[in-house]
Amino acid sequence: MSLKTPVLDTEVIVTGVPQSKRRRQLRRTAESYAFLSPTMILLFVLMIIPIVMVIGYSLQDGAIIGKDHEFVGLDNYMAVLTNPSFWNATSNTVIFTVTSVVAHLIIGLGFAMMLNSTLIGAVPRAIFRGLYVLPWLFTVAVIAVLWRMLLAPNGVINFLLNTNIEWLASPQLALGTVTFINIWAGYPFFMVSLLAGLQGIPSDLYEAASIDGAGPVQRFWNVTVPQLRPIIVSLVLLDLIWTSQQFALIWMTTGGGPINVTEVLSTFTYKLAFAKYDFSQAATSAVLVLLMSMVLAVFYVRHQKARD
């Protein structure tokens, strides 16, 4: 049987009819790539070349600004991986990211469920939704200066709490404070997506659960959560990727300080490059950050594929 296949193939070419089919297919592929060529050129220039470059920098000495770029193998990786500041930044990144993501999910889901409740009318619901979505609409620069003003020692939050705390300058509180600001800034994305998800759950699932005697808590765990699971997994993975890459908020509120208690991987890498001008080690740190993000990306892509 296996011998027959090549024979069949020549027949196809000789007879001509399927050949035109094949040619049409070829033409369609060519046409697709013509439509995709601007995208592919841009991705090549903006993604492939830079990643090759950054890996190149990480393997040499004096990248970008040095006179001679000597190949040093994995020396830079040894230097970065044995640098306690790198591990401090990694641990801060993990704390900042995990806390933010968990809080985004809880607050986002809580607000989405309140907004989805039929106990209040449609108009108040729309008003509250408009208010709840607000933090999402402000750029990080605005969020940073706004919270710096609110949290200033003589600011309104200290006034309301009757305290005089340096929220962003205290080594004990700074990481918690920037995490809180990030939670405020990021929950609406969860809320909006989960609200759309809640509205898509068929109401007869809840009715069936009620008939079976399930209370509100049981309905939440046995209907709501399983129904929302695919959206929740997507959101959590995306948020883990984004939050672990957060730079602007930290840079503009604490700059990584005081000392280095809010230093995360992106501010650590940025300082190596643009404060110490050690582009080789910065590139090394950047490659390590890329590897971490790629691990999360693999989970995300797999999950997306499973959903399709």
Added chain:
Amino acid sequence: MAMSIQTRTRAARVGLVIGLLIGAVFAAGPVLWMLSNSFKSNTEIFELPPRLITESFSLDAYIAIFTDPETVRFFINSYVVAFAVTALTLLVAIQAAYALSRFDFRGKRVLNVIIVSVQAVPPITLLIPYFGLMVGLGLYNTYAALILTYMVFTLPYAIIMMTGYFNTLPKELDEAVRVDGAGSMTALWRVLVPISVPGIVSVGIYTFMIAWNEYLFALTLTRTIDMRTVPIGIQLLMGQHSYEWNQIMAMSVLGSIPVLILFLFFQRYFISGLTAGSVKS
């Protein structure tokens, strides 16, 4: 023994309203405070007890922003960059989405995976080679540097959202035109694009927002004050006039208005586009 259903419903409603109000203070309180302070005099901002409604309403802070050519320039730069990025992203993404939605070809799956994973590449990783590239190409401190590099953020989303939108439209629409002998270009631009306006609008808004809000690349790939964008401008204002909170707040309000307006008018398009595109893909 148990509460009547009516009492229980009423209790639940009261609880819900209290919860909603607490949430509203959490979400909108800081924003209201920003707006209120932008209309105050600088001395009033730090008067105790703080007042949410100002006693001496004034537009001085806004006038200061509008009459300073330096701050006006921040806005011009942001608009130029954001509009250019939006136009270019739409042009490229519509074509890519058409191919991904309507054609079957070799390498399609791989390309899809690449486009999805590009979203996960950390900006800080790209920043270092971008800096090297832009200095090398002589594009450092130009609009081109920002417009080009922002597309690495906007393009993947735009393609995914746009493909999702095209997939919701029946293939017969554009296929009919192609069977009649018209080319794919005609099918795309004359048939598909005109009926995809809602999708294109939501992708455009999202793209504009990303470009308008971007901070890290703007910080690093521009140097002179006349090339800075609004987010950097806000931070600079903070450094220069660190005690003129009313001006900083006025600048923040002005810097947020484009996105607020876009969101207000196109909310429905935007949220449905987002959930169809980036979350469900």
